[in-house]
Amino acid sequence: MGFGRWVFGKAAMAAGLSAVLAAGPAAGQSLTDALIAAYRNSNLLEQNRAVLRAADEDVAIAVATLRPVVNFIARATASSAVRDVGGINVRSNDISATLALSADLTLYDFGRGQLAIDAAKQNVLAVRQALVGVEQRVLLSAVAAFMDVRSAAETVNLREANVRLITQELRAARDRFEVGEITRTDVAIAEARLAGARSNLAAAQGDLAVAREAYKAATGAYPGALRAPPGLPRIPRTLDEAKSVARTTHPSIRQAQFEVTAAEINVARAVAQRQGQISGSANLSVDRRGRDSSSLSLSYQRPVYTGGRQSAQERQAAARRDAARAGLHQTAADVVQDVGRAWSDLAVASARIEASDRQIQAAQTAYDGVRQEAELGARTTLDVLNAEQELLDARAARIGADTGRYVAVYRLLSSMGLLTVDHLRLGIPTYDPEAYFNAVRNAPRTRSVQGDQLDRVLRSIGRE
Numbered sequence: 001m002g003f004g005r006w007v008f009g010k011a012a013m014a015a016g017l018s019a020v021l022a023a024g025p026a027a028g029q030s031l032t033d034a035l036i037a038a039y040r041n042s043n044l045l046e047q048n049r050a051v052l053r054a055a056d057e058d059v060a061i062a063v064a065t066l067r068p069v070v071n072f073i074a075r076a077t078a079s080s081a082v083r084d085v086g087g088i089n090v091r092s093n094d095i096s097a098t099l100a101l102s103a104d105l106t107l108y109d110f111g112r113g114q115l116a117i118d119a120a121k122q123n124v125l126a127v128r129q130a131l132v133g134v135e136q137r138v139l140l141s142a143v144a145a146f147m148d149v150r151s152a153a154e155t156v157n158l159r160e161a162n163v164r165l166i167t168q169e170l171r172a173a174r175d176r177f178e179v180g181e182i183t184r185t186d187v188a189i190a191e192a193r194l195a196g197a198r199s200n201l202a203a204a205q206g207d208l209a210v211a212r213e214a215y216k217a218a219t220g221a222y223p224g225a226l227r228a229p230p231g232l233p234r235i236p237r238t239l240d241e242a243k244s245v246a247r248t249t250h251p252s253i254r255q256a257q258f259e260v261t262a263a264e265i266n267v268a269r270a271v272a273q274r275q276g277q278i279s280g281s282a283n284l285s286v287d288r289r290g291r292d293s294s295s296l297s298l299s300y301q302r303p304v305y306t307g308g309r310q311s312a313q314e315r316q317a318a319a320r321r322d323a324a325r326a327g328l329h330q331t332a333a334d335v336v337q338d339v340g341r342a343w344s345d346l347a348v349a350s351a352r353i354e355a356s357d358r359q360i361q362a363a364q365t366a367y368d369g370v371r372q373e374a375e376l377g378a379r380t381t382l383d384v385l386n387a388e389q390e391l392l393d394a395r396a397a398r399i400g401a402d403t404g405r406y407v408a409v410y411r412l413l414s415s416m417g418l419l420t421v422d423h424l425r426l427g428i429p430t431y432d433p434e435a436y437f438n439a440v441r442n443a444p445r446t447r448s449v450q451g452d453q454l455d456r457v458l459r460s461i462g463r464e
Helices: 002-022 031-041 043-064 112-178 184-219 239-249 251-275 309-375 381-416 433-440 449-460
Strands: 069-085 088-108 277-287 292-301
Touching (some): 031 112, 043 433, 112 251, 112 433, 251 309
Antiparallel strands (some): 088 277, 277 292
16 A cells, blocks of 8 residues: 555656646746846946946047136235335225236147047047946846746755655655555665755755855846746857857957057147147236236147157057057957857757757656556666656756756857847847937036036936
């Protein structure tokens, strides 16, 4: 009677082990939901958007250097003097006050101002690409967090099914021990295996808790029920094609290219410093007695001797240009290497899935055979438990391999520079880097038509 219940429990729970992996929530949060939440709630993206806006202001600052600088000056002076009047020292005190307006304008700087604007714009383009790189990291973290939670949840289900199965096996072993079919050793083996299964379940539950925390960090909220991930996105057919795409689109390479251009412009700026500048100034003042005065001046100034500072600045700019060029070549090499690594990881993950499927099939066959032999008395309880453990390990490896392949595909997209909201077509509004730049590029005053436009842009991105 006990043996019959043991056989029935084995068959029922084996079917449960197969079903737990195939089953999944009919509804819940999708991978797309996780990606959208990560994009909308990322503090890292907010931080780097602010960095980009600060770079935008560098363009406005460069533009402002070519405009007049007008200063209001209020000056009061108290003086005291002693004069000899008829042999008598007489102290006189006087207080003077002056109100003045002063205007200074660079009339011609031999192109340095425009070069400064051009360099600032190149830096803006470089920071935009850096922001795309951050976006890729945020989205990849969301993919990994989503898949880790699903993998951990499936592993918990698998471990729970294993605990239920071994509990039933232990009950059957005790029944068989009571009728003398097995020894106390067999019961002890089942008890030890159940304790191990419970320990593995506790570890799996801990992994799930950790994965949930990582999901919250990546998306801003704890996960609910997660749907099965959608089909894998399309990727290039060959490694060479993937590398070619990366060389063209990866934000790190494009960022380095803009940095090289900015460095070359700065070399020209440093050389242009030798030419000096032509500037004009105007002053208008009135004292407390109502007497006014005005003046206009025009000056040309160029360095004659700077103690070697000018030459050092030129050499420094050239060295930074050379460093930027070398950095571009190294960045391209690193990106190509990352593509190759991601491609290899994907191939390994795919091979693991195929091997895991064959392992599951073989372990299932072995398990069924050992169980049938145990029914005939040719196998012990330990043999059955070992066969079951191999089947469990094979199924757990399959879960990990599937997660690894999914993350590897998205990591490959990231290595090519394609893991963005636009490329994934998530269908949500994205941050527009042009809006703030266009509002400040001409250095608007706070109170002006352009200033009002800037206020609207700031409100649209949630910054007052």
